[in-house]
Amino acid sequence: MMTDERKGTPKHESTPLIIRLFPFMRKHLGKYLGLFVMSIITAIIGILPAFFLQVAIDAVTVSHDMSVITVIIWLMILYGVMGGLLGFFSTYLREYLGNKIVMDMRVKLYSHVNELSFSFFDMTRTGDVMARVMQDVAQIQMYATIGILTLATNLATLAGVVAILFSWNPIIGSIFLIDIPFILIGMRSFSRRVAPANARIRKANGIISASIQDCLNGIREVKLYGREEFMLGVFDKWNDEYFNSVIDSNKQHAFWMPYVPFVVSASSAIVMLVGGLLVVSAVYTPGLLIATIAYFTQLAAPLRHVTKFLGLHTIAKAAAARIFEILDQKPAIADSPGAVPLENVEGHVQYEHVTFHYHEGHDILKDITLDIPPGKIVAxxxxxxxxxxxMLHLLPRFYDVAKGHVRIDGRDVRECTLESLRKRVAIVMQDTFLFDGTFADNIAFGKPNATKEEIVHAASVARLNQFIESLPQKYKTMIGERGVFLSGGQAQRLALARVIITDPKVLILDEPTANVDAVTDKEIMDAVRETMKGRTTLVIAHRLWTIQHADMIVLLKDGRIDAKGSHQELLDTSEFYREFFASQLRSEKDRANAMDSQEISNS
Ligand SMILES: Nc1ncnc2c1ncn2[C@@H]1O[C@H](COP(=O)(O)OP(=O)(O)O)[C@@H](O)[C@H]1O
Ligand SMILES: [Mg+2]
Incomplete structure (x- = not known):
């Protein structure tokens, strides 16, 4: 479940759906009004035929007058044309509005998700977010258009019919009113039963999407460990849940559908009886009786539609709850009021009594204090x-400290605007995500307006230029499924190029060579060394090479700084460091041996 320390009370549960959706509808009020007017006209048009029927029948049976029929025929033709035009315009407008709202909501959700902090993504499954952005938003469309507008049409129809019946005869009009409590009780029980089923549908849908996502992302692991059946089992379970909840929901619909006609036909029988008596006693004309019966039969449809709307409403409410659960989340990390841009950075990094935890009570970092002068390399x-x-993720504020300060050039990072901070601090991680696009796009990811020269320069410094130039389409070559695949080493050098082009003052290298084979190691190391020039570098060291190039080595143990100093100082003073160093030495020897034997077998 998604939580956020700053989330506050969930608004979506108490606020009526329509009010929550209003901000999305507000922009289109004019069009909505147009549709509303059309709905009312549609309702009026729907009421007319039975009325015509009454006039026509009474004209021929009571006053034996054919001229009225001619007028009615013309009116019927006009009625058909009007109905057609209205149908066209209202369908068009309805689809326009529905799709527009869906589009706006998706964009809003997407941009909001982009703004959320890492703590949100730590606790959320990608597939579930995708289901919310795609399917749940689509569920709103039906409600925000067809739902609301058929409600308008049908309520207007109901009101019109009841008014006509009353004007003809108050006794008959009031027979209809007997239906209302039965319908209301039915509606209430319907929506009570169907709402939980709809919430289950939406939840299962999210989990199904998430497990597809998991399986696709982890397909190598799934196959390697032979867990296809297990994955299928999870998938099956939630598909079952989805199926069962859809059936549950439909059971309620299936029960409700005949309920309304039943109530209405029961009252129709009473109307028939009372109407018959009225005709016999000549209070009512035959035309009136026939039209009344026609109206009563006609009442079933709008009543059923109104309750269908209830169904749409509960579906949309369940979907909206999931959508607004995201929209209501405030980014845990945002610009503080009065934040100022970080400018002319020298790269002086300080940690001052920093304590940090992901979860209350489990401190990961305990009272860390460290001073890194500009331009130094710290391993x-x-x-x-x-x-x-x-520890290094605190610097660009991926997370905020629980206690203490992280400073750049003496200023607490929480007092800087996020944008300026993250421009000055760059990270190269163990794995680099490559976007679907060209080399040029990927290198210039952090500086979309970079010139061709800048891109080539960055690639050269990162030792990637030669490789790119050797490709037929050079910098326009696509990376990934639609183009070339990069080796781990090439991807890491691309990551370095990405950093170089933004020219950060503080560089964080999080074991950038951890997943790289030994053969490409040297090229990466050259690229890393070039990239570090003129920047304060904080590197999580994996290789002795990095350790030996560092100005200072910081040894972390149990959430604290156990020792710090130069390589030699630490060798002299720290037993823990000596052990660490020895184990690194062993593993590098093993790797070197492996490389030698590889070369021998190659030659
Ligand atoms: N996003 C996260 N949410 C919760 N715990 C985390 C998260 N990231 C790391 N941890 C935990 O914090 C501790 C330190 O992790 P990490 O900083 O990645 O260690 P290192 O880089 O030294 O291997 C580990 O116990 C890890 O399980
Ligand atoms: Mg790590």
Missing amino acids: FVGPSGVGKTT
Whole structure:
């Protein structure tokens, strides 16, 4: 479940749906008004035939007058034309509005998701977010157009019919009113039963999307460990749940559908009886009786539609709850009031009594204090899971400290605008995400307006230019499914190029060579060394090479700085460091041996 410390009370549960949707509808009020007017005219047109029927029948049976029939015929023709035109315009407008609202909502959701902080993504499954952006939003469309407008048409029809019946005869008019409590009770029980089923449908739908996503992303692991059946099992389970809840929901609909005609036909029988008596006693004409019966039969449809609207409403409400659950989330990390842009950065980095936890009560970093002068290279070493990555993620404010300060050039990062901060601090991670696009697009990702020269320069510094130039389409070559695939080393050099082009003052390297084979190592190291020039570099060291190039080494242990100093100082003073160093040395020797034997077998 998604939570956020700043989420507050969930608004969507208490606020009526229509009010929550209003901001999306407001922009189109004029069109809505047009549609509304058309709905009312549609209702009036729908009421007319039975009225014509009454006039025609009474004209021929009571006053034996054919001229009225001619008029009625012309009116019927006009009626057909009007109905056609209205049908065209209202369908067009309805589709326009519905799709527009869906589009606006998707864009809003998408941009909101983009603004949310890492803590949101830590707790949310991608597939579930996708289901919300795609399917749940689509559920709103029906409600915001067909739903609301058929409601208008049908309520107007109901009101019109009841008014006509009353004007003809108050007794007959009031027979209809007997139906109302029965319908209301039915509606209430219907919506009570169908709402939970709809919430289950939406939830199952989200989980199904998420598990498809998981399976596709992890397909290698799934196959490697032979877990196809297990994955299918999970998928099956939620598909079952989806199926069952859809059936549950439809059961309610199926029960409701005949309920309304039943109530209406029961009252029709009474009308027939009372109407018959009225005709016999000559209070009512035969035309009136026939028209009354026609109206009563006609009442079933709008009543059923009104309740169908209820169905749409509960579906839309369940979907909206999931949509607004995201929209109501405030980014945990945002510009503080009065934040100022970070300018002319020298790259002085300080951690001051920094404490941090992902979850209350589980401190990952405990009272860390560290001063890194501009332009220095600091290597972080320590056991896996000790908090090295976490510590460096505090610098660009992926997360905020619980206590203490992280400063750049003396200013707390929380006082800087996020945009300026993240422009000055760059990260190269273990794995680099490559976007569907060309080399040029991917290198210039952080600086879309970069010139060709800048792109080529960045690629050259990153030792990638030669490779790109060797491709037929050079910088316009697509990366990924529609183009070339990059090796781990090439991807990491692309990541370096991406950093170089934005020219950050502070560079974070989070084991950039961890997933790279030894053969490409040297090229990466050259690229890394070039990239570090003139920047303060915080590097999570994986290789001895990096450690030996560092001005200072920081040894983390149990969430604290265990020791810091030069390589030699640490060798002299820290038993823990000596052990670490020895183990690194061993693994590098192994790798070197592996490389030698590879070369031998190649030659
Ligand atoms: N997003 C996260 N949410 C919760 N816990 C996390 C998150 N990222 C890392 N951790 C935990 O914080 C600790 C430190 O992780 P990390 O900083 O990645 O260590 P290192 O980089 O030193 O291997 C680990 O126990 C890890 O499980
Ligand atoms: Mg790490």
